[in-house]
Amino acid sequence: MVHPRMGDAFPILSTHDIERTAAFGSLRNYAKDSRLFQSGQTGDGLFLILAGHVTLCQRDGLGHHEPMYEAGPGQFLGEIGQLSGNRALVDAIAQGEVQARLLTPGCLRELVVADASLGERIMRALILRRVMLIERGIGGPLLIGPGGSGDMTRIRGFLTRNTLPHRVLDPATDARAKSLMESHSPAADELPLVVCPDGTILCNPSENALAMHLGMLDLPDEDKVYDVAIVGAGPAGLATAVYAGSEGLSVIVLDARSFGGQAGASARIENYFGFPTGITGQALTARAFVQAQKFGVKMRIPMRIKQLDCSRKEGDLLILGEEGTQVRAKTVVVATGARYRRPSIDALSAFEGRGVWYWASPIEAKICADQEVILVGGGNSAGQAAVYLSAHVAKVRMMIRRESLVATMSKYLIDRIAATPNIELIPNGEIFSLEGDAEGRLNAARWRERGTGAEHRLATGNVFLFVGADPETDWLADCGVILDKSGFVVTGVGSDAHPAPALLESSVPGVFAVGDVRCGSVKRIGGAIGEGAQVVPALHAFVAVA
Numbered sequence: 001m002v003h004p005r006m007g008d009a010f011p012i013l014s015t016h017d018i019e020r021t022a023a024f025g026s027l028r029n030y031a032k033d034s035r036l037f038q039s040g041q042t043g044d045g046l047f048l049i050l051a052g053h054v055t056l057c058q059r060d061g062l063g064h065h066e067p068m069y070e071a072g073p074g075q076f077l078g079e080i081g082q083l084s085g086n087r088a089l090v091d092a093i094a095q096g097e098v099q100a101r102l103l104t105p106g107c108l109r110e111l112v113v114a115d116a117s118l119g120e121r122i123m124r125a126l127i128l129r130r131v132m133l134i135e136r137g138i139g140g141p142l143l144i145g146p147g148g149s150g151d152m153t154r155i156r157g158f159l160t161r162n163t164l165p166h167r168v169l170d171p172a173t174d175a176r177a178k179s180l181m182e183s184h185s186p187a188a189d190e191l192p193l194v195v196c197p198d199g200t201i202l203c204n205p206s207e208n209a210l211a212m213h214l215g216m217l218d219l220p221d222e223d224k225v226y227d228v229a230i231v232g233a234g235p236a237g238l239a240t241a242v243y244a245g246s247e248g249l250s251v252i253v254l255d256a257r258s259f260g261g262q263a264g265a266s267a268r269i270e271n272y273f274g275f276p277t278g279i280t281g282q283a284l285t286a287r288a289f290v291q292a293q294k295f296g297v298k299m300r301i302p303m304r305i306k307q308l309d310c311s312r313k314e315g316d317l318l319i320l321g322e323e324g325t326q327v328r329a330k331t332v333v334v335a336t337g338a339r340y341r342r343p344s345i346d347a348l349s350a351f352e353g354r355g356v357w358y359w360a361s362p363i364e365a366k367i368c369a370d371q372e373v374i375l376v377g378g379g380n381s382a383g384q385a386a387v388y389l390s391a392h393v394a395k396v397r398m399m400i401r402r403e404s405l406v407a408t409m410s411k412y413l414i415d416r417i418a419a420t421p422n423i424e425l426i427p428n429g430e431i432f433s434l435e436g437d438a439e440g441r442l443n444a445a446r447w448r449e450r451g452t453g454a455e456h457r458l459a460t461g462n463v464f465l466f467v468g469a470d471p472e473t474d475w476l477a478d479c480g481v482i483l484d485k486s487g488f489v490v491t492g493v494g495s496d497a498h499p500a501p502a503l504l505e506s507s508v509p510g511v512f513a514v515g516d517v518r519c520g521s522v523k524r525i526g527g528a529i530g531e532g533a534q535v536v537p538a539l540h541a542f543v544a545v546a
C-alpha cells in the first residue's frame, strides 16, 4: 500500500524552487550504475536531481538488496541524517547519466534556515523519510534472538530512543535468521545477535559498541573549541541547544544514552503548553533534536561524561568522557537531570530490564499486554504511567507508601485514576523482595503493610518503579561547582571566588546549570525548557568576553 504521506515525503520541486537552491550547492555528474551514496557509509549530503533517474535500494547486513523507489528530475535524495552528515541508510544508484546538485550538510542547513518556505518542505520530507525507514525497519541493524528478553528490550529501547531503524528477525519464522543462529550457535548470554548494515555481527553488544558500529560515535574534532558544550540531551539540554544554535553559537550536545532524557520516557505529556491533546515525550523531544541540528548543533550520543576540568589550563573548560574522549568549550551547560531512585528491594538488580522497569513506553506496554502489573510510586509520572498502562494491561496495582495520592499527585491524574476501573490503589504498602522462576524471569513480588507489618505475595511478571530521582552530578566532583546537600547544582549565588554569577550560572565562571539538575528548579518539562531558553543570553555574554 502506498504510504498516505508519500507526496510530502517525495515532493517534486518546481523550476523556481530548483533555481533557489543554486547558491547552496555544486553540480555533480554520475555515470550509469554509479552510487551517489551507499548504505552504512557517510554520505556527501543531499542530492537534488537535475537530469536522469536514481533508484533507491534497501540493503541489509545479510546481503538482501531490494529497489524501493525511483526518483527523477526535481526530486531530492537524503533523509534527516544528512543534516548532520550521518551515514546513509539506503543505496542510491544512477539508472543512466545523472546530473545532480549536491548540498553538503552545512549548505543544506544554510538553505533550510535562509529559505523558510522551501526549507519547511525539505525538512518535512527528510523527517517523513526517517519515519518511513523506522516503520519498515530499513537501513538499520537486524536483531536476532528471543523477542521478550531483557537484552533485546535494552537494545531495541536504545535504537528506538535514538530514532534509528532496526528490524527483529525471529529464527523460528525467518530462514536467514535460523541459518545465522545455526552457523554461530550463540550461547544464551550472547543473544541477541546484531547484524550491522556493513555485515558485522555483534553478540549482545553494549550500547557503546553498537553505537560505534553504527557510526554514532564518529569522533568530533578534539581540537575544536565550542562556544557551548551541553551535557545532557533532555528537554533542558535540547532547549539550550536550539536557542544557542539559532543565535549563532557553536554548540555540541553530549548524552550518555539518547536524546529526550526522562521526558523521552514519558508516555503522554498532557500539561505541556500548546498540546491540548497531549504529546509523547519522544515525539516532543525528537522535534527538538532535529531542530537543534538544523541550526548546526553537533550531537555526540552516547557519550557518558565522567569529569569536568574547570582549571582552564589552556583557557577552556575540558569535558572528559568515559571512553577517553574529550571536548573543549568556552562554556559548559550542566543539563544532566536526575536518575531513577532504586528502592531497597531484595533481588531488584537481578530483574532490572527483565520485569523491573523504570519507565513505561510502548515497548514495555507490549511486553505486559493483558497481564497484571504492579506500579510503585505516587507522583505525577507514576500516575501518567498507570493511566497509560491501564489501556494495555489487564490490571495495574498502584502501590504507594502514603495513605493517599493527594499530597503527591496533580488532581486531574488522581481523578483519572479513580475513574479507571482496572487501576487498583494499594495505600500504605511497600515491596520488600522479588521472586523469579527457574529461568530467572520475575514472577512475584512480596510486599508489607506499613501499619501492621502484615506480609503478602502478589503474582506478577512486571513491576514498574516510579519513586523519584537523584541528581546526576557525580561527574562534577572536585571541579569547584558548588552543590546543595542533596547534590543539586547551586546557581546564581555569589561567592568570594565568583561574586556576581548570572542567574543560572554556578559557582564556577562559565559553568551553567538548567533543568532538573539545578537546585530549586521546577521538576517539570516546561520549566526545563524555559531554563534552556533563559540561559542563552548569559552564554552569549560570557562567550563575547572569553
Ligand SMILES: Cc1cc2nc3c(=O)[nH]c(=O)nc-3n(C[C@H](O)[C@H](O)[C@H](O)COP(=O)(O)OP(=O)(O)OC[C@H]3O[C@@H](n4cnc5c(N)ncnc54)[C@H](O)[C@@H]3O)c2cc1C
Pocket (backbone or CB within 6 Å): 231, 232, 233, 234, 235, 236, 237, 254, 255, 256, 257, 258, 259, 260, 261, 262, 263, 264, 265, 266, 267, 268, 269, 270, 271, 272, 303, 304, 305, 306, 335, 336, 337, 338, 359, 360, 380, 381, 384, 385, 472, 475, 514, 515, 516, 517, 522, 523, 524, 525, 526, 528
Ligand atoms: C515517566 C515520566 C513522565 C513524566 N511526565 C512529565 C509530564 O507529563 N510533565 C512534566 O512537566 N514533566 C514530566 N516528567 C518530568 C520531566 O520529564 C523532567 O522534569 C524533565 O525531563 C527534566 O529535564 P532535564 O533535561 O532537566 O533532565 P532529564 O530529562 O533527566 O535529562 C538529563 C539527560 O542527561 C543525561 N545524562 C545524565 N548524566 C550524564 C552524564 N554523566 N553524561 C552524559 N549524559 C548524562 C541523561 O542520559 C539524560 O538524557 C516526567 C518524568 C518521567 C520519568
